[in-house]
Amino acid sequence: MQVTKGMVGHGFYDGHSAPQWAATAHVLSWLEETAAELDLSGSGTVTLADFGCSEGRNSIGVMRHLVPALRAHSDRPIQTIHSDLPTNDFSDLFELLDPEGGIFEDEHVYSSAVGGSMFRQLLPPASVQMAMTFNAIGFLSRRPLDRLPGYILANGPSALNPIGHVSEFERSSFAQQADADLRSFARARAAEIVPGGKLLIEVFGAGEALRTCDGIYDVLNDAVLDALKAGMLTQEAYARYYQPVYMRTLDEVMAPFEDSHSDLSTLFTLERSELYEIPVSFVEAFKQNGDVEAYAKAYTDFFRAFTETSLRLNLSDSADLDGLVRYVYTRAEQRVRETPERYPFNYIAMAVLLTRKG
Numbered sequence: 632m633q634v635t636k637g638m639v640g641h642g643f644y645d646g647h648s649a650p651q652w653a654a655t656a657h658v659l660s661w662l663e664e665t666a667a668e669l670d671l672s673g674s675g676t677v678t679l680a681d682f683g684c685s686e687g688r689n690s691i692g693v694m695r696h697l698v699p700a701l702r703a704h705s706d707r708p709i710q711t712i713h714s715d716l717p718t719n720d721f722s723d724l725f726e727l728l729d730p731e732g733g734i735f736e737d738e739h740v741y742s743s744a745v746g747g748s749m750f751r752q753l754l755p756p757a758s759v760q761m762a763m764t765f766n767a768i769g770f771l772s773r774r775p776l777d778r779l780p781g782y783i784l785a786n787g788p789s790a791l792n793p794i795g796h797v798s799e800f801e802r803s804s805f806a807q808q809a810d811a812d813l814r815s816f817a818r819a820r821a822a823e824i825v826p827g828g829k830l831l832i833e834v835f836g837a838g839e840a841l842r843t844c845d846g847i848y849d850v851l852n853d854a855v856l857d858a859l860k861a862g863m864l865t866q867e868a869y870a871r872y873y874q875p876v877y878m879r880t881l882d883e884v885m886a887p888f889e890d891s892h893s894d895l896s897t898l899f900t901l902e903r904s905e906l907y908e909i910p911v912s913f914v915e916a917f918k919q920n921g922d923v924e925a926y927a928k929a930y931t932d933f934f935r936a937f938t939e940t941s942l943r944l945n946l947s948d949s950a951d952l953d954g955l956v957r958y959v960y961t962r963a964e965q966r967v968r969e970t971p972e973r974y975p976f977n978y979i980a981m982a983v984l985l986t987r988k989g
Contacts, residue, residue, distance in 0.1 A: 634774055634875035635944065637719035638685045639936050645688040645723060647929075647936040652689045653909045654980040655765045658833055659693065661903060661984050662761065663700040665829045669760055671705035676741075678759045680823070682749040682816075683767020684713035687724030691734060693763065694742075698735050709740045714753060715767075717746035748772065750815040754823040762820045763831040768813060771875045775808040776801060780870035783852045786837065786878045789845035792973055795852055809877040814887050814895060817985075821898040826989035830899065833982040837878040838906055844878050846976040847934045854963040855942075863955050864946060872945040874938055881906045881981045888985060899985040909978040917971070927968035930976065935960050 638644035671677060679697055684690035694711045701709060713724055721744050727734055728742045735742075747753045749764065750772045775785075782788055782795030785805035813832075820830050835843040851874075859869050881904060887893050888901045913929035916922070942956060949955045967974055 634772070635716070635770055635941050637716050637940060639939050641720065642686065642723055643932075644936040645686040647932045648685070648689060650909060650911045650933065650978050651766055652692060653912070654835070654978060655689055655693060655833060657907060657909060657980065658831065658905070658982045658984075659696050661982070662693075662697055662763065662829070662831055665761070665984065666697060666700035667704060669701075669704070669829070670827055671701070671707060671760075674707065676708045676710050677701055677705060678710045678712060678754075678761075680712040680714065680754060680759050680762045682714045682753075682762065682764040682820075684715050684719075684724065684744070685767075686720055687713060687727055689765065690724070691727055693765070695735060697761065698737055698740055702737065706739075709737070711735075711740065711742045712745055712754065712759075713742065714745040714747065714749065716748065719746065721746075750812055750819065752819040752822045756822055757825045759820075759823045759828060760825060761829045761831075762824055763833075764816070765833045766835055768816060768832060769834045769836070769876055769878070771805070771808050771877060772812050772815070773808065774875060775804040778870045779873040782848075783855060783873045784844055784848040784876060784878075785873070786842065786844050786848075788852065789842070789849050791845070791975070792849040792853075794849070794856070805877045806879075806883070809879055810883065810887065813879075813884065814893075817887060817895050817899065821895070821987060824987040826987055828987045830985040830987065831982060832884065832985070833980060834879065834884065836884070836906075836979055836981050837880050838908070838979045841908070841977040841979050842878050843977065843979045844876075846974040848874065850931075850963050850966050850974040851934065851938060851959070853966055854959045857962045858955060858958055861958070863951075863958060864949060868946060868949070872942070874941050879981070884981055884983055888983070898988055900988060901983060902986055903984040904982065906979070906981045909980055911976060911978050914976055923968050923971055926971060927964045930967050930974075931960055931964040935963075
């Protein structure tokens with residue numbers, strides 16, 4: 632089964648991805664600083680590639696920071712490549728990249744979109760100076776298990792709301808798949824990046840005490856269980872449905888590049904890493920104004936933007952799929968509104984910056 636077709640389209644993801652942008656913006660200075668380190672003395676095109684661009688607003692935002700940073704050191708033509716699954720909604724991206732719009736304010740910037748799996752090589756060998764991915768590596772390339780009967784996420788429920796269970800075997804299966812995916816992604820990028828080029832990997836995940844999944848998947852799981860109790864899906868359907876996501880630790884992200892027995896340690900030098908927490912706009916607003924209705928809607932729309940596609944794929948044999956989806960997210964919003972303290976949300980992110988050897 633396909634794990635996802637991308638984020639919710641028609642502008643919905645772009646409209647509800649401010650927290651993802653905040654996590655991205657935290658490490659933009661890393662890329663801006665590395666732009667000065669690149670060898671741009673030659674001729675030809677300087678290529679920037681973002682893998683997992685979704686609808687494009689955040690992806691273009693990254694490029695709008697990097698283009699001036701490169702221009703300070705080179706007048707070579709610049710190409711921005713925005714890549715995601717072929718089933719991704721690219722329509723808003725294409726509109727934003729309309730050459731007549733001059734979004735980069737530089738007539739020598741040329742942009743394109745590439746559809747394909749980020750876990751294989753998509754671009755010509757040694758053609759990219761800077762490659763990056765923000766959040767997308769958290770979504771797995773395949774389903775490690777056919778069933779996850781105790782909860783909808785392999786990392787398991789939060790300690791605050793421990794409804795559900797995941798065995799160590801189940802969690803480990805997802806961890807192994809996540810590791811294999813990260814290695815496949817890095818090998819593909821190694822083929823595309825020039826010697827001395829940069830790779831930035833940023834993703835949500837788990838710290839020592841807090842995890843990005845806590846709260847979000849607790850309320851989604853509770854809402855799906857409500858649908859189960861209401862007879863809208865079967866116990867077997869619940870067991871087969873899960874979100875194809877794994878919350879890595881920073882150690883898990885760094886491991887392939889620090890392992891002396893891994894080919895990736897010969898392909899990349901790990902330059903920098905960081906685990907950090909991002910203030911979330913709708914959480915901070917709720918703390919200030921106490922408007923629980925606005926908070927519940929913003930919170931639910933935020934995680935609906937990246938969970939609905941997988942929910943639809945996994946429960947596609949439902950007699951009334953649209954009705955089931957409406958019920959789940961309406962119920963999730965109601966639960967947050969009624970007991971917001973039950974589903975606190977903390978955005979934990981991590982990033983590593985790598986240099987291509989050779």
